[in-house]
Amino acid sequence: MKIICIGRNYADHTDELQNARPDEPVIFIKPDTAIAQSNLPFFIPEFSNNIHHEVEVLVKINRIGKHIQSKFAHKYYNEIGLGIDFTARDLQQKLKSKGLPWEKAKAFDGSAVVGKWFDKSTFGDLSTIPFALYKNGKVVQKADTSLMLWNIDEIIAHVSQFFTLKIGDVLFTGTPAGVSAVEKNDKLEGFINEQKAFSVTVK
Ligand code: MG
Numbered sequence: 001m002k003i004i005c006i007g008r009n010y011a012d013h014t015d016e017l018q019n020a021r022p023d024e025p026v027i028f029i030k031p032d033t034a035i036a037q038s039n040l041p042f043f044i045p046e047f048s049n050n051i052h053h054e055v056e057v058l059v060k061i062n063r064i065g066k067h068i069q070s071k072f073a074h075k076y077y078n079e080i081g082l083g084i085d086f087t088a089r090d091l092q093q094k095l096k097s098k099g100l101p102w103e104k105a106k107a108f109d110g111s112a113v114v115g116k117w118f119d120k121s122t123f124g125d126l127s128t129i130p131f132a133l134y135k136n137g138k139v140v141q142k143a144d145t146s147l148m149l150w151n152i153d154e155i156i157a158h159v160s161q162f163f164t165l166k167i168g169d170v171l172f173t174g175t176p177a178g179v180s181a182v183e184k185n186d187k188l189e190g191f192i193n194e195q196k197a198f199s200v201t202v203k
Helices: 011-016 070-076 089-097 152-159
Strands: 003-007 026-030 055-061 077-085 112-119 130-135 138-144 170-172 187-192 195-201
Touching (some): 003 152, 070 077, 070 152, 152 170
Parallel strands (some): 003 170
Antiparallel strands (some): 077 112, 130 187
């Protein structure tokens, strides 16, 4: 399986990092080795001193497809979740400044937290799903899916022009504002639609 991530999909986060607002979705991929082992802590890797949390709504693909039209995209997923796109911000800035790809900063082992999955029927309207990330009991990121620049179906349509989507692939749909560095012993808890999706301790 592969993990396809969307960058700069919330205007408030794009602005907080002083990035230009994109005119089409920004895409990058993480390998399956990026998936964090559940029930294990997140270990800060030695190559970074500035690992940021990015809480994101996740979508699990349940049918193979390519060139999927937006109006049919809803047939390609049944489950929605919540996760973290851990980012080595210092390394990412260095790579970006040289015009190089972000992979080392985004796709390293353990960088993709994939929380609990929920049947999409439990959400009602998918365009207004609330979600939040708490760090040590305090809310640090809070948004809802109406703030996405491209919604789930539009993301699937765009991504599938370039990459065949396969059963079990996971989409990370971008993070809202509020990203910040994690420190040892931080506890990160994610909630979607008031339901707890994950709890991760940083080590
Ligand atoms: Mg992200």
